[in-house]
Amino acid sequence: MRKKKKFYIPTSIVYVNQKPHIGFALEIIQADVLARYHRLLGEEVLFLTGTDENGMKNVQAAKEAGKTPEDFTEEISKRVRDLTKILNLSNDDFIRTTDKKRHWPTVKRVWLKLKENGDIYKKKYRGFYCVGCEAFIKEKDLIGGKCPIHEKAPEIIEEENYFFRLSKYQKQLKKIIEAKMIKIIPETRKSELLSFINRGLEDTSCSRSREKLEWGIPIPDDKTQSVY
Template sequence: MKFTITTPIYYVNDKPHVGHAYATIVADTFARYHRLIGDDVFFLTGTDENSQKNVEAARAAGKTNIQAYLDTQSAVWKETWKQLDISFDDFIRTTEDRHKKGVIDFFNLVREKGDIYKGTYKGLYCKGCEAFVRESDLVNGLCQFHKKTPEVIEEENYFFRCSKYRDQLLSYIEDNPDFVQPVSRRNEIINYIRDHFEDVSISREKSEWGIPLPIDSTHVMYVWFDALINYLTGIGFGWDEKLFDRYWPADVHIVGKDIIKFHCALWPAMLLSAGLPLPKRIFAHGFFTIDGERIGKSMGNAIDPLEIAQIHGLDVLRYFLLREIPFGGDGDFSFARLELRYASDLAKGIGNFVSRVLSLAEKISYSYEKNLGEHEKEAQEACKSAHAQWKQGFEAYALHDCLDAAWDLIRHGDQFIDRTKPWSLITNEKTNAIQIIGILVELVQQVSVLVYPFMPHTAEQIWERLGIKNTQIIGEHSIIGSWRSFKISHIQRGSPLFPLTR
C-alpha cells in the first residue's frame, strides 16, 4: 500500500523550536512505521517562503536580498531536520520553480471552473494569521492566536468562489468521519463551514513578494492559497505526473490546531474546484507549553530541539515528546518530566530489560535454540497481542496505544525473568535456562520492532547486538510481528542503552 504523509510547511522567519520538531517527529514516526511494514511511503515537509512575514524578517535582519535570506533560512530548517534524522522524502520550498509552476497550473484549473472573480473586500486582517478574521473570532478585540489588534483592510482583490463548495464539503465531512481528526475538532469545522465559510480573497495588490497571478501581474497570490498547493507540488504536481499519480491523495496532513480551518475548509474547496481528490485525513495536534507557558519567539522560551537532542539524545527527545504530549491534545514540556521519563521508562524500562536479557545470553554463549519448552506459547501470545495493539494504534492514529503495547511487552518480559529466575538455572538446569533465555531474546527482538518508529536508533542498536541487519526487518512485511523470524546467535551485550548516570 502507498502512504503519503505531510507536515505543515514552516515559515522561515524563525528557526525551528521544539513545537515544530514535535509535529515533524510525529510525521516521521508514522512514515517509519509504514516503511517498516512494507508500505510505499512518501513523506513531505518544507518551507513557506512567500509570506510577508518572511519579507519583514529579512528587513529586520538588515537583508536587502530577500531570496538570499530565504535560502539561508530554509537551509537552517532542512539541516535541523537532517540533524534530527527526520526521514523526509522531499523538502518543498514555495520559492522553487517547480512549486511556482504548479501553483499557476492549479490557479488555471480553478479559473477555468469559473471560480475566480474580482471584487472588493473590506474586513479585519490579522498579519499573524495572514488571514481575514471575523469580529466574533476576536477575544477582547485581539486575535486569539496572536494577541494583536487586526487591521481594517479594504482592497480590490481576486476571489475564490469557495462558498460554491460549502454543501459538497459538509456532506463530504459527514460521509467521511475520519477526514477531520481528532473528532473533537470536527464539530468546530462543521460549524465554521456551515455558518462562516465565504468566498476568500486570494490575491494581494502592491505586495512586493509572492507569485504573480497569471491573469494580472499587479497582484500576487494570497499566501495560503499558494502555500497549501505545496502538498501537490511537493509530490510532482506540474512536474512529474507519474510521481503525483502514485502518491496523491495524501493519507494524512499533520497540522497544528491553529491552521485546521485552512486545511479542512479552504484546501478541500480548492481541490474540489480543481477537480482533484481530497486528502484522506487531516490530523490536528495540540499546542504545547513549556513549563506551563505557550511557546513562541515572543515568549523567549523557544527551546532548540537540536540542543535537547545533543544533551539528552535524539531518541530521548523523540520518546519524551511522543509519550508525554497526548497526540491530538495539548501538553506541557518540562525538563523535570523529561528526567523522570528517562529514568523510569528508558533507563529502568527498556534499557534495563534489554541489558538483563543480553547479559544472560552472553553468559551462556546463547546460540539459536529450536525448542523453547513450556513457556513459549505464553510469550508468543503476549507478542501477538502487543503487536495487534501496536498496529491498531498506528491505524487509528493513537500513538499512545502503540507505546503502551511496547511497554506492556517489556513489563511482561521483566516479570517473566523475575518469575523464572533463569540465572539460578544455568548450573544445574542448563536446558531449561537456555529455553527461557531463548524466549527472552525473542522478546527483545519483538520489542525492538515495536519501538522502531518511535526510537529508530535504539532499535538499530538492539538489532546490531542481536546480529540482525536493518534491511532484514525494515519493509519485510511477513517478518513484522511474526514469531521467531530470525535464528539469533552470537549476541553482544554492549553498553547500557540508557545509562542512569549521564
C-alpha cells in the same frame, strides 16, 4: 504482482520569519515515525516537508534583520533543512515555496484550472487584516480591537483581490464528512468542523496586490496580484 499501497504524509511547512522551534521538531518527528512504520508495511511512502517563504511576515522579518527577503529566507530554510539531517529524518522530499522550477508552475496550473472552473473571482474588499495571521479577521472576532491570537491591532485594508468560492462547496464538504468518506481524528474535531460548516462558509481571499506584496508568486494572468 499486486501494486504497492501508497501512503502520503505531508507536514505543515515551516514559516521562515524566525528560526525553527521545538514545535516543528515535534511534528516532523511524529511524521517520520509514521513514514517509517508504513514503509515497514511494504507501502510506497511519500513523506514531504518544507518551508513557506512567501508572505508579508517574512518581508518584515528580513527588513528587521537588515537583509533582503531572498537572503533571509535562504538562511532560515537552510536551518530547517539542516534540522532534518540532525534529527535523521527520512523525508523523501523538501519543498520551498520560492522554488520557481517545481512549486511555482504547479501553483500556476492549479490557479488557472480553478479560474477555468469559475471557482475564483475578483472583487474590491475592505476589512481588518492581521499580518501575524496573514488573514482577514471579522470585527466581531476582535478583542478590544486587537487580534485574539497576536494581541495586536489589525490593519484596515481596502483593495481589489481574488477570492476562492469556498461557499460553493459547503454542501459537498458537509456530505463528504457526514458520509465518513474522509476520516477525522479525534471524533470531537469532526463535530467541531461540521459546526463550523453549518454556520456558513464564506469565500476566502487568495491574492494580494503586488504593490503591497511583491514577495510572492505572481498570478499567471494578472501581474498586479500575488497568490496569497
